[in-house]
Amino acid sequence: MSILYWLIIAVVFAVAFIGLVYPAIPSVIFIVAGFILYGFLFSFSPYSYLFWLVEAVFAAVLFAADYVSNLLGVKRYGGSRAAIWGSTIGLLIGPFVIPVAGIILGPFIGAVCAEIFVHQKDMKSAVKVGLGSLIGFLTSVVAKSVIQLFMIGYFLWTVL
Template sequence: MDTLYWTLIIILFVIAFIGLVYPIIPSVLFVAGGFILYGIFFSFEPFNWLFWVIQGLFVLLLFGADYISNLIGVKKFGGSKAGIWGSTIGLLVGPFVIPVFGIIIGPFLGAFIAELAVHKKEWKEAAKIGFGSVIGFISSVVTKGIIQAVMIVYFIFVVL
């Protein structure tokens, strides 16, 4: 039975990493779900208050990394709040409209269209901002991936 339990926990962690690329999947909930499944299947005893505080800080770091990466990516390339919002909407809608490539094209088009429509930017400048949103998204995925990996390694350290 232990193998089945660990398989389920690992599946939740894998889904969390998939959620880095498909933001509609709430990654942090799947990481936390893995922790909770471990507690249900085995024991909550290894999870003292320090464990939950540290994991809670990592969760805050995850949310902050997501927002800041997108903000820096768009702002560094001359974008505005409209570009940030457009990028975020494109990130959420893109994978559904254009499967596979929508995850990259969505944020680009979202920021591009928002800057054209709201601030009447030239198409070259809007394209540059769209590119910045893609850079922000990619840096966000990398940063959040590292944070999630650290969360899981700490979990494994605590339970083994």
């Protein structure tokens, strides 16, 4: 039975990684759900205050990495606050409008549209900002993947 329990926990963690590129899935919630599932299926005894504190710090760093990566990507290429909002909206809406490709195209199109319609930038400048948004998104995915791996690694180190 414990193999089945571990498989369920692994699936919950896998869903958290899907959430890295599909923002409708809250990655942190699924990681914490895996911790809680372990507690219910096995035992909460391995979890100390230190465990929850370390995981909370990782979660805060995860949120910060997401925000900072997008911000730096857009700002580095001359984007405005509107481009950051456009990129975020594009990231949320893109996958629904253009399945699969919308994950990549959404932030790019959102940032470009924001720069053109809000700040009346020319197409070349707006596309440059859109590329910055895309670079920020991809950087964010890599950074968050590493942080989530640390969260799960610390969990496994704690319980095994």
